[in-house]
Amino acid sequence: MSNQKVIKNLKTFSTAAERFEGSHVLCPGCAHSIIVREVLNATNDNLVVGASTGCLEVCTAIYPHTSWDCSWIHIGFENGSTAIAGAEAMNKALRKKGRISPDTPEPKFVAFGGDGATYDIGFQWISGCFERGHDMMYVCLDNEVYANTGGQRSSSTPIGASTTTAPAGSTSYGEKRNKKDMLQIMAAHGSPYVAQVAPNKWKDMVKKIQKGFATKGPVFINAMSACTTEWKFQPHETIEASDLAVDSLVFPLYEIVDGTELNITYRPKNIVPVRDYLAFQPRFKHLFKPENEYLIDEWQKRVDKYWEYLQRREEARV
């Protein structure tokens, strides 16, 4: 972690040189921008950043403007990971050939993708990159929806959410399936480090990002990214929505090292009922109709069970 900043408090963190700057057109209150800032501010190393098609990409590099004061590339929706893998391979090649001097510090390679880009369309590409073991970090901005195309379901959309392609209606409660467990899948790829983070728990997040950057090989970070537009809360409520997600344990914060060591990194002092998390977001409004309320109970049971599972794994060091 030689080049990584020593971050003691929010002040030292926020006075770092910005590599993700203004001139973006993300919605006010969008958590994507908070997460990206937190990732980039966690290191002083040179960065090569990739983005998949999605809100982050279309809002931050609109010709002739750019929000990125670092090397940056976007190719397509599914191949942000592979673009970065290619750049990482080029770095290796040029060093081998002596065209980059060995004294030049190694840069860090980071790919950002939405949950659509990660859980769905880009899954094969990410899997390939992780199997090949590129030295890179993949960060999923998980807002549980295809936000950029206007709010369609993805395989990260949780059960019961109303989306434009899985709308709640008189005969439907919205999305029918449970969110894919991406972290476990990525750990199973043999990734040396995977972690779930949330922007409101910024210290936890920065620590994990730094740990990830210090790890050789492909690192996967799933970042909960509250979306004011599709989750339908007010722009100033982003952190509150994120707090509810982690405090209800709907989005637990933990890491898995080498696929075998699971650490829970945040234990809420007061666990909030799932009901409160759901009630905060109008995308779940219809779940509070009498005929749907059973889903809230089921949801609570599922969250409890998963929390117990994580704790048992942590205890057993597996």
Added chain:
Amino acid sequence: MNSKQMELNEVEVWDGNTCNAQALRQASVDVVAAYPITPSTNTVENYATFHANGYVDGEFIMVESEHAAMSACVGAAAAGGRVATATSSQGCALMVEVLYQCSGMRLPAVLCLVNRALAAPLNVNGDHSDMYLTRDAGWIQLDSFNAQNAYDLTLMAFKIGEHMDVRLPVISNQDGFLTSHTAQTVRPLKDEVAYNFIGDYVPVNAMLDFSKPVTHGVQTEHDWHFEHKAKQHAALQAAFPVVEEVFKEFKELTGREYNIVETHNLEGADVAIICLGTTYETATIAADELKEEGIKAAVVSPRLFRPFPLTQLAQKLQNVKAIACMDRSAPGGTVGALYNEVAGALINTEARPVMRNLIYGLGGRDITVHELKDIFRDLAKDAENGKITGKIQRLHGVRGPELSFYEL
């Protein structure tokens, strides 16, 4: 180049895939990302062997698909080095999205495209469906008639695409099996000579140059998109003089002559066949043999399929009375692309030759000297009458007469 050099004989017996692999080796490509598909697989297999034995010193990554191969190439090229891959048919189809992204970002990659039919029905043999599929992807496209051409043009592809006036990716086409799997005598350059001919890679807007952060692959709206596309078109047009210059330099180095439009027996010819790939050489034999019958037959082939040499072709075809444009790709409800483009070249000229469209050789079906002679004979009749004696389009050699002729 700092990898182990290979001692090559003055004359080697190589197939087209070996030619590709040797050219990539001699170009000292920094990153090759690839995925196998018949009939281009041997290009990457050969390259892997070179890599395994220290004859190349870059990175060779076997990725999980052709889409990923081209994606890795784009990321690697943007990082600031020389990149290449090889594919055919379905693999090329899977790459198409990224081909547009690569050229739109003005990244000079090289793709060795070993031409093959596109499914369905599934067919592993050669035709030009994949070449046609990529024709509007903004890549420069070179076409070879034999293994020597494949070697020469793949080498030249780097020099052309990386030229500062161009900075575009290049496809080096060769016929599946007919070239890719047929051992032929090839005169390679010495490693050092080949590498020096291409020159060192000069990065532009490299992501690994941290003194100057760069944003690749931006979003544009109506306000800028058109200008970007116009610049890309201008860069493709700028490739004409660059190709000419590179061909000239190559001739000085090797004595081997390449032209943007290749012609055989064109001087004083009444009729001409226009075709791509290996058919060129077969047709030259047919044309020569017809001299005895008094038919003045020529063969014409654009060496550059993109940018398409409209003016050069128009100029060369001024005195020809009847033409057969041979398209080795399914017509898909219209005339073939080559016919279309040649017609486009000629429509505003004084000469308005009679033009037939022949769809031929799909899925690897052979075309023989004998058949090509018959085509020339038909053209001679057209030339004499000043009009087409049959229909505009013929599916040459297809079984069942009801499938053969189209009025359009």
